Structure formats: C-alpha cells, structure tokens
Amino acid sequence: MDETIPYDMRITHAPDARGHFGAYGGRFAAETLMAPLQALEEAFFAAWEDPEFQAERLALLRHYVGRATPLYHADRLSRENGGAQIWLKREDLTHTGAHKINNTIGQGLLARRMGKKRVIAETGAGQHGVATATVAAKFGMQCDVYMGREDVERQKPNVLRMRLLGANVIAVDSGTATLKDALNEALRDWVATCEDTFYIIGTVAGPHPYPLMVRQFHAVIGQEARAQMLKQAGCLPDVAIACVGGGSNAMGLLHPFRDDDVRLIAVEAAGHGLDSGAHAASLARGRAGILHGNLTYLLEDEDGQIQGTHSISAGLDYPGVGPELAAMLDRGELELDAATDEEALEAFQRLTACEGIIPALESSHALAAGMRIAAGLRSDQHVLINLSGRGDKDMNTVFKTLGWLE
Numbered sequence: 333m334d335e336t337i338p339y340d341m342r343i344t345h346a347p348d349a350r351g352h353f354g355a356y357g358g359r360f361a362a363e364t365l366m367a368p369l370q371a372l373e374e375a376f377f378a379a380w381e382d383p384e385f386q387a388e389r390l391a392l393l394r395h396y397v398g399r400a401t402p403l404y405h406a407d408r409l410s411r412e413n414g415g416a417q418i419w420l421k422r423e424d425l426t427h428t429g430a431h432k433i434n435n436t437i438g439q440g441l442l443a444r445r446m447g448k449k450r451v452i453a454e455t456g457a458g459q460h461g462v463a464t465a466t467v468a469a470k471f472g473m474q475c476d477v478y479m480g481r482e483d484v485e486r487q488k489p490n491v492l493r494m495r496l497l498g499a500n501v502i503a504v505d506s507g508t509a510t511l512k513d514a515l516n517e518a519l520r521d522w523v524a525t526c527e528d529t530f531y532i533i534g535t536v537a538g539p540h541p542y543p544l545m546v547r548q549f550h551a552v553i554g555q556e557a558r559a560q561m562l563k564q565a566g567c568l569p570d571v572a573i574a575c576v577g578g579g580s581n582a583m584g585l586l587h588p589f590r591d592d593d594v595r596l597i598a599v600e601a602a603g604h605g606l607d608s609g610a611h612a613a614s615l616a617r618g619r620a621g622i623l624h625g626n627l628t629y630l631l632e633d634e635d636g637q638i639q640g641t642h643s644i645s646a647g648l649d650y651p652g653v654g655p656e657l658a659a660m661l662d663r664g665e666l667e668l669d670a671a672t673d674e675e676a677l678e679a680f681q682r683l684t685a686c687e688g689i690i691p692a693l694e695s696s697h698a699l700a701a702g703m704r705i706a707a708g709l710r711s712d713q714h715v716l717i718n719l720s721g722r723g724d725k726d727m728n729t730v731f732k733t734l735g736w737l738e
C-alpha cells in the first residue's frame with residue numbers, strides 16, 4: 333500500500349462491553365450463539381492487536397485487493413456542476429469492483445486463524461456472496477451462501493459467479509424468499525454448525541461484535557481518503573458523503589473523520605420517493621426494532637413485520653441499518669439525505685458522460701446527493717464522495733430502465 337498512508341489500528345468510538353452504540357446494537361441471538369459470539373469477540377480483539385495478523389491483512393489489501401485506491405478529483409464534473417470541488421474515493425477500482433472485499437478479506441483471515449474450515453454468508457443482490465466466495469476460494473474454504481429464491485432468480489449472473497468460485501448457493505423459500513429470509517436461514521445454519529463454521533456478515537449489522545468488526549475492516553477507506561485529501565487538496569473535505577444500505581461503506585469512509593470538523597452525510601435510497609412506501613430509507617422512515625441480532629432502525633409495518641424494500645440498486649435494499657449509524661444520527665453526528673431511483677440514475681449518467689467513470693447504482697445515490705450539496709457550496713470548498721463500486725453489474729437494470737432494450 334502507499335507507505336505514506338498512516339493506517340491507524342486504534343479502536344476509537346467503541347461500543348460498550350455489550351456492544352451497544354448508544355441505545356442501539358447489542359447481541360440479540362439464540363442462547364446457543366452466545367458462546368460462539370463471545371469467542372468471536374475475543375478472537376477479533378486478539379487478532380486486531382496481533383501485528384502479524386495486521387501485516388498479513390494489509391499485505392492482502394495491497395497485493396490482492398489493490399489498495400490504496402485512488403482519490404480522484406473529478407474536475408470536469410466539479411466545473412459543470414458548479415460550486416465545490418468533488419473528490420471521489422475510488423472503491424470501484426478494488427478487486428471484485430466494490431468495497432465489500434475489504435471486509436470479507438478481514439473476516440476470512442479471522443476464520444482461518446480460528447481454525448474454521450467452512451464459511452457461510454447471506455446475500456441479497458449477490459454482491460456480498462461474491463465477495464465471500466472470492467475469499468473462500470483464496471483461502472481454500474468450503475462456502476455456502478444463503479439467498480432468497482426471488483433473489484436467485486433476479487440475480488442470475490452473481491449466482492453463476494459464486495458457483496464458478498466454488499460456492500454452493502442455497503435458495504431460501506421461506507417468507508418472501510428475499511434477503512431477510514436468507515438472514516434467518518444463515519443464523520439458523522450457524523446455530524447448528526458454529527463449531528467448524530464462520531459466519532461472514534456483509535455489513536455493519538448483526539449481533540456484537542460484527543458491527544464494530546466490519547467497521548474496523550472498512551476503516552482503511554476513510555483513513556486513506558483523509559491522508560489523500562491532505563496531500564492532494566491540501567486540506568480536509570468540508571463534507572464527506574456515502575450511500576447507506578446496511579452502512580458498511582459509509583462507516584468505512586466516515587469513521588476516520590469523526591473527530592474532525594467535517595460534515596458527515598449518509599444517503600439512503602428513496603426509491604420512488606420517501607412518501608411512496610417504496611424505498612429503503614430505514615433511518616429516515618424506520619423505527620427501532622430487532623433484526624439480524626441487533627436493535628436498530630427498521631422498516632416494519634404496523635404488526636412488526638419487516639416491510640418489503642425498494643430501490644433501483646439491489647445493494648441498498650436492506651430493511652435495516654447498522655446500529656452505530658442509528659446512534660450517530662440520534663447524537664446529531666450524522667446528517668441524513670436521500671436520493672430517488674430517478675436522481676440516482678441521472679447521477680449515474682452524469683458521471684459516466686462527464687468523467688468516463690461508470691459508477692454502481694448504489695454509489696450513484698451518494699453522487700446525486702453529493703452533486704446537489706456541492707452546487708450549494710463555494711468553489712474553494714471540497715466534497716468527498718465514496719464511489720463504493722463500479723457499475724458493470726448494473727448494465728441490465730440501467731438499459732431496461734432507460735428503455736434501450738426494447
């Protein structure tokens with residue numbers, strides 16, 4: 333990695349001993365999982381403090397993932413957009429094309445260190461499944477990925493990619509046969525198999541210590557961006573912005589700026605509009621409840637049933653949000669914004685035409701909000717946007733939505 337980047341291994345803004353970030357988080361899981369979660373917590377802290385583990389992790393991030401990723405000054409976009417300078421953190425240039433690999437490399441290494449021979453994961457759009465199958469292939473581990481049958485049908489290319497990587501994709505038929513049902517099945521599997529199996533969770537959610545652990549594995553994003561801003565722009569950004577599905581790319585980018593004078597902004601998927609009922613904005617429109625082993629903001633109906641979510645980007649289609657983001661919002665540490673399907677698609681086309689960079693539809697939400705915010709600032713101000721992934725996977729969705737495939 334770039335030797336000038338000061339990767340910081342200290343853990344700041346930690347949750348309490350039971351994994352609470354303010355009122356959120358915790359460990360809501362079956363009794364049989366309490367001991368394995370405790371063992372995981374101990375293994376994580378021991379590994380985190382072990383220079384050998386960190387050296388191996390950083391070496392893989394450098395030579396396998398391709399870090400440090402560039403920080404790119406989108407000068408033409410900035411000019412055409414008007415207002416502040418727009419800087420893109422290029423997670424789209426990582427191996428497998430999105431930030432998710434930072435986390436699966438970390439958890440994969442931890443699984444190996446704990447002597448586990450098998451990893452499991454759940455996936456909605458299939459992106460986390462692919463990132464998990466990738467490291468399972470690299471580390472020679474058996475890999476089973478739970479996926480709602482609806483999603484298996486909708487996300488064929490990712491299903492085939494996982495098979496190619498040697499993973500076994502298990503279609504889940506219960507409930508609505510989507511992500512929330514796959515979550516439950518993965519937890520059920522782990523209850524029965526935790527002796528030899530490691531559960532790789534794909535975002536800053538799940539029972540303690542997952543939200544903390546995943547944040548730490550992604551913090552390289554913001555640590556690099558912070559050092560790169562100082563070097564390339566000569567100052568910190570005025571604003572840092574990321575899209576939020578579960579919140580892992582957002583925590584990765586924003587966490588290292590928390591003690592700075594930088595506005596931190598999370599952008600949710602407003603789908604057809606926040607008042608349409610068809611969105612994935614858990615922070616803006618959710619209420620506190622328990623999902624995936626932690627207490628957080630959720631989209632649920634009057635009866636406490638998890639609601640169906642909608643977004644043009646499958647990766648933002650998570651019905652909850654990481655508990656730490658909920659706590660940051662409550663404390664006023666985080667500003668909330670949203671972008672609709674239409675705004676995201678517009679930002680997608682804008683960046684592509686203006687800079688020759690095709691972003692993921694997820695990242696396009698951060699871009700849409702970022703361009704709007706930049707337009708209201710001065711030209712000597714700086715807006716940092718996390719470009720969490722590349723858009724190759726979204727071609728079909730985009731062409732269909734634009735009506736180019738008729």
Ligand SMILES: *Cc1c(COP(=O)(O)O)cnc(C)c1O
Pocket residue numbers: 430431432459460534535536575576577578579580581582647648692694695720721722
């Ligand atoms: C999965 C994904 C996201 C959303 O997940 P977070 O945990 O909120 O980061 C965002 N962007 C891309 C490219 C993704 O693949």
